[in-house]
Amino acid sequence: MMYSVNHGLWWTIFLASLLLAPLLFGIINKVKAFFGGRCGPRLLQLYYDMFKLSRKAGIFSRTSSGVLQLAPIVSLLATVMAMLFIPGGLFRSPLAFGGDVIFFCYLLGLSRMLTILAAMDTGSSFAGMGASREAHFSVLAEAVLFAIVVFLAIVARSICLSDLLSPLSLVTPGISVPAVLLVAGAFFIIILVENCRLPFDDPETHLELTMIHEAMILDYAGPELAMIHYTASLKLWSLCAVLALLLLPQRVGGALTGVLAYLALIVAFAVGIGVVESIMARYRFLKVPHLLVGSLAAVLTAVLLLLFF
Amino acid sequence: MKIGSCSAIVSMSALLLTLLVLLQAMGFTGGPWDETQLLFYGIGVAYDLLSLLFLLPVALLGLVAAIHSIGYLHGHGAARSGLYWFFYNLTLAAMLMVPLMRSAPLFLLSWEVMGIASFALVIFDWDAAASRRAGWIYLLACHAGAAFLIMMFVANSSPLSPGMLWLPAVLGMVGFGLKAGFPLLHVWLPSAHPAAPAPVSAVMSGAMIKLGLYGILRFVLLPGDTLLLCGWLLAITGLLGALLGIVLALPQRNIKTLLAYSSIENIGIMTMAYGLGVLGVAYNVPGMAMLGFTGALLHMFNHAALKGALFLGAGAVYRATGTLNMEKLGGLMKRMPWTGGAFAANALSLSGLPPGNAFLGEFLIYAAAFNGVINGHGPLRALSLLCIIALATVGGLAVAAYAKVISAVFLGEPRSDSAAKAREVSWTMCGSTLALLLVNLSLLCLAPYILPMFTPLLTRLAGESATGFQVPDIALLLSMPSILSLLLIGVTAAASRWRQRLGARRQDAEGVTWDCGYAAPSARMEYTGTAFAQPLLDAFASVLKLRRQLQRPVALFPGEIRADLHSQDLALSSVWQPLFGRFGRLAIKTHSMQSGFLHAYILTMVLALVVMLVWGMFCHRVDRPATPPTAVTEEISK
Numbered sequence: 001m002m003y004s005v006n007h008g009l010w011w012t013i014f015l016a017s018l019l020l021a022p023l024l025f026g027i028i029n030k031v032k033a034f035f036g037g038r039c040g041p042r043l044l045q046l047y048y049d050m051f052k053l054s055r056k057a058g059i060f061s062r063t064s065s066g067v068l069q070l071a072p073i074v075s076l077l078a079t080v081m082a083m084l085f086i087p088g089g090l091f092r093s094p095l096a097f098g099g100d101v102i103f104f105c106y107l108l109g110l111s112r113m114l115t116i117l118a119a120m121d122t123g124s125s126f127a128g129m130g131a132s133r134e135a136h137f138s139v140l141a142e143a144v145l146f147a148i149v150v151f152l153a154i155v156a157r158s159i160c161l162s163d164l165l166s167p168l169s170l171v172t173p174g175i176s177v178p179a180v181l182l183v184a185g186a187f188f189i190i191i192l193v194e195n196c197r198l199p200f201d202d203p204e205t206h207l208e209l210t211m212i213h214e215a216m217i218l219d220y221a222g223p224e225l226a227m228i229h230y231t232a233s234l235k236l237w238s239l240c241a242v243l244a245l246l247l248l249p250q251r252v253g254g255a256l257t258g259v260l261a262y263l264a265l266i267v268a269f270a271v272g273i274g275v276v277e278s279i280m281a282r283y284r285f286l287k288v289p290h291l292l293v294g295s296l297a298a299v300l301t302a303v304l305l306l307l308f309f
Numbered sequence: 310m311k312i313g314s315c316s317a318i319v320s321m322s323a324l325l326l327t328l329l330v331l332l333q334a335m336g337f338t339g340g341p342w343d344e345t346q347l348l349f350y351g352i353g354v355a356y357d358l359l360s361l362l363f364l365l366p367v368a369l370l371g372l373v374a375a376i377h378s379i380g381y382l383h384g385h386g387a388a389r390s391g392l393y394w395f396f397y398n399l400t401l402a403a404m405l406m407v408p409l410m411r412s413a414p415l416f417l418l419s420w421e422v423m424g425i426a427s428f429a430l431v432i433f434d435w436d437a438a439a440s441r442r443a444g445w446i447y448l449l450a451c452h453a454g455a456a457f458l459i460m461m462f463v464a465n466s467s468p469l470s471p472g473m474l475w476l477p478a479v480l481g482m483v484g485f486g487l488k489a490g491f492p493l494l495h496v497w498l499p500s501a502h503p504a505a506p507a508p509v510s511a512v513m514s515g516a517m518i519k520l521g522l523y524g525i526l527r528f529v530l531l532p533g534d535t536l537l538l539c540g541w542l543l544a545i546t547g548l549l550g551a552l553l554g555i556v557l558a559l560p561q562r563n564i565k566t567l568l569a570y571s572s573i574e575n576i577g578i579m580t581m582a583y584g585l586g587v588l589g590v591a592y593n594v595p596g597m598a599m600l601g602f603t604g605a606l607l608h609m610f611n612h613a614a615l616k617g618a619l620f621l622g623a624g625a626v627y628r629a630t631g632t633l634n635m636e637k638l639g640g641l642m643k644r645m646p647w648t649g650g651a652f653a654a655n656a657l658s659l660s661g662l663p664p665g666n667a668f669l670g671e672f673l674i675y676a677a678a679f680n681g682v683i684n685g686h687g688p689l690r691a692l693s694l695l696c697i698i699a700l701a702t703v704g705g706l707a708v709a710a711y712a713k714v715i716s717a718v719f720l721g722e723p724r725s726d727s728a729a730k731a732r733e734v735s736w737t738m739c740g741s742t743l744a745l746l747l748v749n750l751s752l753l754c755l756a757p758y759i760l761p762m763f764t765p766l767l768t769r770l771a772g773e774s775a776t777g778f779q780v781p782d783i784a785l786l787l788s789m790p791s792i793l794s795l796l797l798i799g800v801t802a803a804a805s806r807w808r809q810r811l812g813a814r815r816q817d818a819e820g821v822t823w824d825c826g827y828a829a830p831s832a833r834m835e836y837t838g839t840a841f842a843q844p845l846l847d848a849f850a851s852v853l854k855l856r857r858q859l860q861r862p863v864a865l866f867p868g869e870i871r872a873d874l875h876s877q878d879l880a881l882s883s884v885w886q887p888l889f890g891r892f893g894r895l896a897i898k899t900h901s902m903q904s905g906f907l908h909a910y911i912l913t914m915v916l917a918l919v920v921m922l923v924w925g926m927f928c929h930r931v932d933r934p935a936t937p938p939t940a941v942t943e944e945i946s947k
Contacts, residue, residue, distance in 0.1 A: 057815035061822040063722050063830075065642035067653075073804045078663070081797060097789040102675045103663060106704075110662040113708050117653075120716030120836065123640075124822045128836020135712055136844040139705030146701035150682055150694055159679045208825060218823045223811070289848060296698075303694065 006091050006255075013088030013259065018080070020263075021237035022046040022230065024270040031274025046229060053226035061219050063123040068219065071118035072227040075111040079234045082107040086241050087162045089259035096162040101149055104161055105142070108194065111231065112138055119216035126208040130215030133285060137200065137212075140292035141193045144186055147299040151183050152246075154306055165245035179305040184247055186295040186302075191239045191269070193292065195232065198277040200288055210282070240269040313394020314379055317401065321372035324405070328368055332361050332762055353412030358766045360408035362606065363523040366516040366613035369748065371401045373741045374508035377621045380738035381508055381628060393433060393506070399426040400512070407520050408527075413462040417455065424451030424488075427517065430509040431501045443497075443504035450487050450497035457484030461528070471534075478539050481529035482546070489521025490573045491580070492550040493880045499557075502569035503633065507624020510565060514572045515617035519609055522579060526770075530587060537591040544584025544692055548699050550577025553879070555706040556849050559713070559842045560876040564623045564633045567714060568616065571659070574703060575612045579605045581696055582674045585681060588692070590772045594684045597693075598771035600677035603783050606763055608670030611752060615659040615667055618745035622652035625738045626718060629731040635714065635838045640723035644731045649719040651742045658749060660711040661704045664794040664801075666753040669787055675700060676786065709845055717838030724832045754795060757788040839874055852879060 026043040033040020042048070060068055085093050085100045093100075116134055119127035152164040155175060193200050196213035208215055217228050244265035248258070283291065378397065382390045403426055406419035428451065432444035461480035469476065487494045498518070502510045530539055554574030561567035582605035589598025625648045626641065627633050642649035658665025678700065681693030723729040733739060752759075761784055824830045839846075846855055853876035860871040902913070 058812050058817040059820050060817065062819050063640070063822050065640070065649075065720060067642070067720060069808065070801075070805055073808060074801050077797060077800055077804065081793065095789075095793075098786055099672060099676050099679075100789070102672055103790050103793070105701075106661065106663050106668060109704065109708060110664070113657065113660065113662055113712060116708075116712045117715060117720065120712070120841070121642075121720040122822045123721035123830065123832070123835045124824055125834050125836055126824070127822075128841060131712070131716075132836065132841045132844055135705075135709040135841070136848070139702060139709065139845065142701045142705040143698050146697050150679070150697055153679050153683055157683050159676065159683075222817075223808070285844075307690070 005094075007094045009255065009259075010088045010091040010094060013091065014083065017083065017088070017237055017241065018234070021233040022050065024236050024240070024266070025233055027267060027270040028274040028277065031271050032278050035275070035278035046233065050226040050229055053221075053229075054223050056222035058222040058224055061122045061124075064118075064121045064219075067114075067121040068118045069224070071114040071121075072220070072224045072231065074114045076227050076231045076234075078107045078111045078114075079231050079238070082111075083234060083238045085161045086238055087165055087245060089262040090255055092162045096160050099159050101153075101159055101161045101164060105145055105149070108235065109138070109142065111235070115213075115216055122219040124219060126211070126215045126218055129209070130212050133212045134216065137193055137288055137292065140289055140296070141190055144292060144296045144299060145190055147296055147303070148183055148187055148190070151179070151299060151303050151306060154303065161242075165242060176305050179302040182298045182302040182305075184243065186299045187239075187243050187246065188269075188272070189291065189295045191236070191243065192273070192276070193288075194239060195236045197273055199280045199283045199291075202282045205282075236270075237266065240266045243269060313391065313398060314375060317375035317378075317394065317398050318372060320398075321368050321375060321401065324364070325368040325372060328361055328365055331356070332358075332365070353415055354409050355411050356409055358763075359523070359526060362763070362766065363408045363519060364405065366519060366610065366617075367401065367404045367512075370512045370515040370613060370617045371404075373617065373744055374511045374621065376744075377511070377624060377738050377741040378506070378508040380735040381506055381624050383735065389433070393430070396426050396429040397509070400430060400509075400517075404512075404517060404520065408523055413466070417458060417462070420458065421451070421455055423517070423520075424448075424455065427505075427509070427513060431505045433506050433509070434504065437504075439500075440504040443500035447497045447501040450494075454484045454487035457481070457487070458524075460484075465528070474533070474535055475538055478529055478535040479542070481525065482539070482542055485521040485524035485529065486546070487521070488524070489518050489580070490550070490554075490576050491546050492553045492573070492577070493884060495550070495554070495573045496878065496881050496885055498573060499561075499566050499569045499878065502572075502620075503563050503565040507565070507620050507627060510569075511617040511620035511624075514569065514620055515613040518572060518576060519579075519613065522576070522583070522605075522609070526583070530583075530770075536587060540584050540587030540591050541692075542584070543580050543587060544696070547577045547579070547581025547584050548696060550574070551581060551703045552577070552699055553852075555703050555710060556852055557876075557878060558710045559706065559849070560839070560846050560853055560855075560874060562635050562839065564626065564635060564714060564718060565620065567635075567710065568619050568623060571707070571710065572612075572616055574707065575608070575616070575659075578671070578674065578700070578703070579608050579612070581699075582608065582677060585674070585677045585693070585696065586770065588689060589677070589681070590770075592685060592689050594681060594689070595771065596684065597677050597680040599767060599779075600673050600680055600783060602767050602770045603760060603763065604670050604673030604677055606767075607673060607756060607760070608667065611667045611670045611749070612659070614745050614748045614752060615655050615665075618655045618742050618749070619652065619659065621738070621742045621745065622648055622655070625734045625742065626652075626731075628738065629734050630725075630727045632725070632727060635717040637725040638718045638723070638728045639721045639832060639835065640719070640728060641731055642719040644723075644728075645733045647733060647739045648742060651746045653715050653719060654746060655742075655749065656711040656715050660707040662708070663790065664753075664797045666749045666756065668794070669753065669756050669790060671700065671704070672790055673783065673787070706845070709842065713838045713841050716841065721835050722830075722832035724835070724837075753791060757784040757791055760784045760787065843874065846874060846876065853877065854879065854882060 023043065025046045026041070029045070030040050030043060082104050084095045085104050087093050112134065116131040119131040149159070149164070153159050156163045156166060158164065192198070196203060201212040202210065203214060205211055205214065208218065217225070220228055241262070244262055247265065248261060375397070378393070382393060400423060403419050403423035407416065407423060410416040410419050428444055428448050431447050432440050434440040457480050461477050461484055464477040464480060483494065490498045502514060505513065525543070530536070551574050554570050554572070554577055558567045558570035558574065561570060582601045586598050586601030586605065589595065589601055623633065625645070626638065629645060630638060632638065642653070658667050661667050661671045675697065678693045678696040681689055682697065685693055761781060822830050824834060846853060856875045858871065858873040858875070860869065862870050
């Protein structure tokens with residue numbers, strides 16, 4: 001059974017994910033508060049923050065030259081465009097085309113490049129540090145991401161995201177479960193790196209020297225900061241959605257159960273991230289590449305398992 | 310000087326128009342590859358689709374760089390400008406001849422003229438020792454390449470035993486690879502490009518090094534047993550070249566050196582794509598063959614226009630500030646908005662990111678490799694997997710390298726007085742960069758429509774087996790990213806316009822960059838390009854032979870503190886310098902034979918003759934008695 005084609009429902013789910021994405025940060029913060037024995041910010045706190053910020057006037061560094069202003073817009077649009085290719089629940093994306101997975105990965109890359117350039121545009125040494133670290137980690141993350149795509153492409157015999165994440169692909173006889181688990185684990189690590197979560201980057205640190213993503217956006221305020229928060233939540237949502245589709249149980253009853261299972265899995269990953277952040281400390285920067293190279297090795301092992309067992 | 314510039318501009322515009330007309334005529338009506346249109350019958354001058362496609366970057370960059378040269382040469386004396394234009398036109402003429410020559414002597418002649426004329430352009434700034442050294446290395450590389458090519462033509466035309474069929478292929482690969490900048494053979498590129506004037510670098514990097522790939526397609530990739538070998542050689546060389554090029558680009562401080570290493574990377578990507586195409590033919594994976602060749606051709610055009618524009622932009626920066634050292638620049642976006650904007654857009658595109666045209670070529674190359682992973686078997690599958698991961702890593706590193714260039718040169722605060730005083734350059738220099746940006750934008754829009762023009766060439770390259778996978782399929786595949794990229798550009802433009810209006814209404818403010826409450830941040834507190842790249846450099850420390858010089862703070866009131874990172878080119882420091890050093894020492898040892906006595910020389914000659922005589926006798930003694938007796942016996946038997 002392949003994905004069913006229902007453009008109306010797909011667009012509904014797409015719009016719903018645009019609306020629901022900031023909720024994930026609320027969930028993560030609630031989980032962390034629970035582990036810390038605190039009450040924590042409200043579930044909808046990010047919505048309030050974004051609303052408040054979007055009504056303010058902007059303020060830009062005197063050093064900057066327009067890139068600072070342009071970057072949040074491009075990042076946001078690129079991330080939204082990337083989300084257009086994710087199949088919603090059980091429904092094929094209407095914009096799916098052969099090779100859209102490459103486009104998807106590179107759109108996320110574009111968003112990252114613009115954030116790096118904007119950081120360098122402020123001339124701040126902290127922003128420079130963050131940008132430099134981001135560029136370093138993304139090289140390895142990109143390689144892992146494409147290795148995962150190779151694994152999925154071999155299974156699905158296609159390079160269209162809607163085919164790659166087809167629920168059929170992982171039930172095909174002859175695919176070892178350990179391989180799937182290795183890939184899913186590596187993808188979870190990619191989610192953590194790409195969204196600057198612990199153990200790679202501490203989103204709550206108060207010391208500029210130890211920041212990555214937060215250091216890059218130190219000079220943003222007002223509507224730009226709201227856009228950046230929103231982009232971050234969309235990116236987290238889209239990567240969690242991809243992993244959810246990868247692991248979705250093969251025979252979910254009707255369309256409604258399928259969509260509910262899909263949303264439940266995304267929420268589960270947010271809870272998982274919250275748990276990871278509560279029980280782990282940030283890695284030293286020098287150790288981060290080791291973890292990424294390790295996950296690349298895990299994916300390559302999975303490819304070997306797929307081809308030879 | 311006026312005559313020189315006018316002739317270059319007029320002839321190149323005429324050539325561009327001619328090429329477009331010829332391509333229009335040949336492509337769509339299906340003028341095939343080898344049914345060559347002979348210009349001068351009998352002496353081996355002819356054109357076909359392959360020649361025309363490789364002539365297109367020559368004409369385009371020849372024209373645009375000539376316009377740029379007018380501004381670039383402003384202030385140089387008439388004598389030097391005259392020399393420049395003479396050799397510029399000669400180089401262009403030779404580059405025009407190369408794809409049109411079919412017979413070996415004529416081809417080699419134009420190839421050599423191209424090398425020597427461009428050598429004169431490389432040492433344009435001959436007062437500087439670095440320029441002379443770069444020119445010397447370039448001249449050596451040209452002649453070494455030509456030597457290999459002569460051997461290749463000789464080997465091609467002589468009957469070879471079946472065990473030796475690989476010889477011409479390998480000779481050709483080395484000879485043409487020296488021009489194209491294959492890994493290890495690339496050493497002339499990073500020294501010649503910064504030495505040459507920017508328009509010359511643009512022509513050399515955008516058009517000339519691609520003629521090396523043309524040579525491989527024309528003379529090395531011959532159908533037959535060597536196809537498999539060529540495919541593997543190309544794919545692996547390309548893979549290594551792409552990785553080595555971009556890793557070596559990262560630590561560079563000179564803009565043009567960095568761009569030169571990036572050319573090595575892009576030539577690597579193209580070579581890898583050709584390799585994938587050839588392997589697709591050899592292993593009968595038609596989709597991979599078609600996608601690989603198409604991707605390589607498309608990336609060639611994209612790289613030509615993008616890298617040309619980047620070198621011209623670097624030239625504009627040099628003319629405005631007097632330096633190419635990134636650590637002395639910065640903040641030029643505000644001072645040179647046109648040049649800066651065009652440079653940033655082109656660099657963003659060349660790093661392979663979506664709304665840029667280079668993405669389309671890389672997209673096809675990715676698709677080719679994925680096709681190999683899905684439909685291939687055994688070693689082909691492993692190679693395709695490696696290619697995908699290498700492409701992803703190269704993409705990430707290219708993003709880092711270009712982020713470094715853009716931010717160190719154009720963003721932040723100026724790091725020197727000359728950068729702070731920079732002004733926008735003259736309209737010839739600025740306009741030529743913008744014109745190439747326009748070409749890139751049209752490549753982005755038109756790529757799906759241009760591709761059907763390559764059809765005869767591609768079917769010829771990908772072989773008759775590629776019937777299942779046609780060029781229109783690829784064009785269709787490309788149309789989605791192309792349309793979506795344009796959409797992204799359009800929506801971004803509209804959104805940022807809207808944001809500016811909103812900002813005007815709400816009265817957006819300006820402030821000081823946050824530096825932990827320090828209110829007077831200066832350019833000395835900025836992150837430099839080297840600092841930006843340092844974590845990645847550490848990761849590749851062994852390849853780059855990274856040396857670190859630290860002057861740590863001492864005492865309570867420390868004086869000067871310094872941190873320097875130095876890297877070396879692996880090929881130069883571990884291969885060529887030791888090799889040539891050893892040859893040099895060996896050559897010095899033969900000095901003892903140079904006694905100055907005529908008698909000694911005659912004695913040496915006689916001895917050599919005797920040795921030859923003995924060697925000849927021993928070698929041919931077996932054969933000579935063997936043949937006549939058989940003839941005799943045959944006659945007797947008759």
